[in-house]
Amino acid sequence: MSGLALGDRHSRPLDGLGDVASPKTILIRAGDVSGAVNRQHLLVCLVNLLARLHGLVGSIRVAVKGEMTVVTPNGAGPANAFQAVENLASWANGGRIPVLPPDGVEDLTIDMTGQMRGGASIYVWGEGWKAWIGSAPRAFGGSFGRRDCLGPYLAAALAAGEVFKHAKGLKKGRFARDDAYSLWSGESGRWEVLEDGPAVSDTRLPPLYVVGAGAVGQGIIQVLGASELASSFLVTIDHDRHDLEGTNLNRCFLAGLDDLDRPKVEAVERYRTFSGLGGLEHSGTLRDYILSSRSGLHPKLDLAEARDSYELVVSAVDINTSRQDIQGLCPRVVVGGSTDGLRAQAVIYGLVEQAECLGCWNVPDDGRAKAAAARExxxxxxxxxxxxxxxxxxxxxxxxxxxxxxxAEPRCGQLGESDVKSFVDRMPPEFSASFVSMAAATMAAASLFRVTSGLSSDVNLQPKTILQFKNLSMAKTVTARRSGCAHCCVVREAGSPAKLG
Known part of the structure; x- marks a missing residue:
């Protein structure tokens, strides 16, 4: 396995960044994490993200004490904190980016202790629904009460994004100064004034569908599994495998080396089992699922499907035809997460009158076919x-x-045609980075919690949240429907109850 690239999509050229990466040695100052659940979440997520930035991170040195009790992508606690993150990195990348003791010289220091201690390059904190990142220390050390992973996971994505920008070099945009974000309000600003959300742990999540078990889908499921829910049932649908070359591993957070060439839903099932999530997995497309016979389905979903009804669907797919298939089910509400370069996005579809549905602007085109024809x-x-x-x-x-x-005149079905068509259809993958996918996943999970709490029926709701890592902006907005959309005529009317389940 020494020849595996394990993902280079985050190394592809991107406007505003340098062309050549300079791999960094990272020191994480975590302190004693015993009992500090928010910092445990932050540390686990941050190490999982950095351990997948191949070519940008050389090694991760971790200064941490205490016991890890939160669930990790490769197992459940309790465990020695250092050993837990050391094993996590080894599981994810086979030692290519190792976790080491805090000895030697580092290029960048990340401080996540929440105490007024200088000497670091990046300071980060997450708690509840809020995340903060800055270039100078702030005091958060007395805050240990929240068990939610939402704010800590977003904080980890922000910190990994700063490491990425330092390693690549920044031509456009900026580095963090004193920036806070609320996943409850979808706004950025100062920590003290941003609105926090309610506790998520011990809540009951209504049964739902997650379509897509790639980067964003696995991130959403990781957030749900780490949230200590009282009850849940997820039907996860995906036909794809983690590619044999290992390039999916740069951002598929629930997958390690042993998952190469294995169905993505297997990694979901494994994590769901030891995190306590209820549900089942379907290794196939959404169309396959609709036509299949199913056993073990949640009674509410079984009854709804008998009526050809789909209440709540999470869209974590990256192909427009798949988005059209999801919207074609006429779900009552869709929560979508997606990425575009260094931009993460989450959208709630179906709650706001005259706002876009999932199918509106995700229209399939023949761009891929044209590109394949040009390659041939x-x-x-x-x-x-x-x-x-x-x-x-x-x-x-x-x-x-x-x-x-x-x-001169190739025939349909001629020997060699399938080989050529297969080659030209393999389009060069676009840029994709672990921290952007995790941000989109965390934002989508936060949107899901808002929807299921019944608190998203506010008539002033702006359903789309966008986070741009290049300039560290977060904003909420709404996009109008596309004229002529085939699905909008069947999207439920706004004003019906927003509370699900």
């Missing part, structure tokens, strides 16, 4: 030697593929 045309324009060099090791039957490309 480029192959045909090459010399025979250039084609052989380009396809060697990339197709199963090289000679057949070369013969197909050399044909």
């Amino acid at each position: 045309a480029a192959l045909r324009a090459m010399s025979p030697e250039e084609r052989r060099k380009e396809l060697a090791g990339q197709v199963e039957n090289l000679d057949a593929a070369l013969s197909y490309l050399a044909s």
Whole structure:
């Protein structure tokens, strides 16, 4: 496995960042985390994010004492805190970015103790529904009461984002100064004035569907599992596997090396089991699920499906055709999480009159087909030697593929056609980073908790929350419906009760 890249999508060029990364040695000052559940969540999430920034982080040194009691992506506590995060990193990356004792020289120091102690590059704190990051210390040390992971997980994403910007170099945007965020209000500002939300632990989550078990989907499920819910039932639907090359591991938070070439829903099932979440997994597409026979379904979902009714769906897919399929079920409410470069987004669909539905602006287009046709045309324009060099090791039957490309009038079904089509359909992956996906997941989970609490029926609700890591802005907004959307005519009317379950 030494040749595995384990994900380079966060290393791809992006406007406003440097072109060449400088890997950093990171020191995390965590202090004694015994009994400090919010700092345990922050440490677990931060190490899991940094351990996946291959090429940007060289090693992680952790100064921590005490016992870890919170659930981690690879197991449940209690455990020695240092050993817990050391094992977490090894499970995630096989030692490529190790967790080490706090000895030696570091490039960046992250302080998450919440005490007025200088000498760090980045200071971070998370509690309740709020997160803070800055360049100078602030005192939070007396705050140990909240068990929620929402604020700590967002704080971890912010800290990992700052490490990323330091490693890549920043041409546009800014580094953190004194920036706080509320997942309850969707606003940024000063910690003291931002609104916090209610406790999440011991709440009852109504049964729901999570469509998509990739980066954002696994992040949402990780948040739910770490939230110590009184009851839950998630039907997770995904047909995909963690790719054999390991590139999914840069952002699939519930997956480690042993999950390579395994269905993504297997990682979800494993985490769900030891975190106490209820539910079941379906290894297939949403269309497959609708046509399948199911056992073990929650009675409420079983009854609703018999009426062809879908109350609450979480969209964690990244393909517009899949988003259209979700909206095609006419769910009462959809909560969506997504990423675009260094931007994380969460949206509640179905509660605000005349606001977009999931299908409005996520319209499938033929861009992928056009790009594949252009790649095939480029192959045909090459010399025979250039084609052989380009396809060697990339197709199963090289000679057949070369013969197909050399044909003046290729026939449908000709030997070698499937090899060529498979090659040109493999589009270069877009930029994607662990911390952006985790931010989108945490924002979506927060939106889900707001919806199920019944507190999102406010007529002034702006359903979309956007966090931009480049300039550290968070804002709420609303997008109007698209004229001609085939789904909006069946979206339920706003004003019906927002409380679900």
